[in-house]
Structures are given as C-alpha cells and as structure tokens.
Amino acid sequence: MLGQGRIIVHTGDGKGKTTAAFGAALRAAGHGHKVAVLQFIKGNWDYGEVRALAACPNVELTRVGSGFTWLAEDPAEPRRLAREAWQLARELALSDRYDLLVLDELNCAVAEGYVAPEEVVGLLVEKPQRLSVIITGRGATAELIDAADTVTEMRCIKHAFTQGVPARRGIEY
Numbered sequence: 049m050l051g052q053g054r055i056i057v058h059t060g061d062g063k064g065k066t067t068a069a070f071g072a073a074l075r076a077a078g079h080g081h082k083v084a085v086l087q088f089i090k091g092n093w094d095y096g097e098v099r100a101l102a103a104c105p106n107v108e109l110t111r112v113g114s115g116f117t118w119l120a121e122d123p124a125e126p127r128r129l130a131r132e133a134w135q136l137a138r139e140l141a142l143s144d145r146y147d148l149l150v151l152d153e154l155n156c157a158v159a160e161g162y163v164a165p166e167e168v169v170g171l172l173v174e175k176p177q178r179l180s181v182i183i184t185g186r187g188a189t190a191e192l193i194d195a196a197d198t199v200t201e202m203r204c205i206k207h208a209f210t211q212g213v214p215a216r217r218g219i220e221y
C-alpha cells in the first residue's frame with residue numbers, strides 16, 4: 049500500500065509538462081508501482097516516449113484522439129474521441145489497479161469544452177485513495193488547481209520553436 053495518493057498538475061506555456069509527467073511515470077515504475085498513462089492526443093507525431101514506455105514493464109500507455117483537431121473531417125469527431133478518452137480515464141482511475149495515473153493533455157480537452165472542470169474534480173474525489181494522478185496541459189482550471197496537492201507552472205522564457213527552429217525528433221517528440 050502506498051498510502052495517500054497525490055494530485056499533481058503541470059501547466060503553463062513553457063516546455064516540460066509532458067516530459068516531466070513521463071519522468072514521474074518512469075520513477076514510479078522503477079519502484080514496481082503500477083502506472084497507467086492516457087494521452088488526450090493533440091498531434092500525431094511518432095513520439096519517442098510512447099515507443100520507450102511501450103517496452104517498460106509496469107506502465108500501460110493508451111492514446112486516444114484525432115491528431116490535429118482542426119483537420120478532422122467530421123467536426124463532431126474531436127468531441128467524440130475526447131469523450132471516449134475521458135470515459136477510459138474514469139475506468140482506469142476507478143479500477144483500483146494502478147498506483148499512478150497520468151492524464152496527459154487533459155487540460156486541453158477541458159479548455160476545448162469536451163470535459164467539464166467539475167467532471168475532473170469529481171473523479172479526483174471519487175478515485176481510490178492510494179491512486180496518484182498527474183494532469184498536464186496548458187490552462188489548468190482554477191477548480192483543478194484548488195483540488196491539487198502540487199501544481200507547477202512551466203513558464204516559457206524562450207523556446208527554440210519561436211526562433212524558427214523546427215520541432216526536433218528526440219527533443220520535442
């Protein structure tokens with residue numbers, strides 16, 4: 049038993065939210081804790097971390113989403129996929145099979161209006177006590193910040209991308 053789980057939020061406009069969450073997943077897995085990672089997908093890159101964690105025992109990774117939502121042919125598709133991801137998030141959280149659940153980019157699904165802030169806080173109240181949850185993405189809501197134990201804002205001071213350097217394999221994805 050791991051005792052009381054933590055609610056951790058990584059938000060802000062700087063780099064490091066997702067990579068820090070994956071680092072935490074690795075740390076937990078190294079101690080033999082059971083980890084589930086669910087990604088609410090924004091982009092459709094060939095992410096290195098997805099490949100690496102697929103080979104990692106104790107970590108189950110699932111990705112649900114439509115890539116670039118504004119390119120979806122059916123405008124109802126992004127919402128449907130986000131709801132599907134949210135249902136899965138609930139099942140993973142309530143299954144009591146995990147010690148750590150990472151909900152990567154959930155904040156973006158909330159910002160798009162696909163998941164209500166009350167639903168997120170409701171699940172954090174309902175979840176098994178021992179489960180820790182890490183939620184990432186820009187624009188964390190006040191409700192989520194209130195409910196969390198630890199909130200870190202990654203603040204962008206500069207980013208190579210805004211200086212005309214394209215996203216690089218192994219660094220950005």
Ligand code: ATP
Nearest residue numbers: 061062063064065066067068204207209210220221
């Ligand atoms: P990472 O996945 O590198 O930890 P992140 O999760 O903090 O980044 P997101 O908001 O999810 O960042 O952005 C997704 C992509 O945009 C990533 O490839 C990330 O490296 C890049 N990115 C992050 N911050 C910035 C920024 N301030 N300007 C431009 N691109 C950024």
Ligand code: MG
Nearest residue numbers: 065066153184
């Ligand atoms: Mg991210």
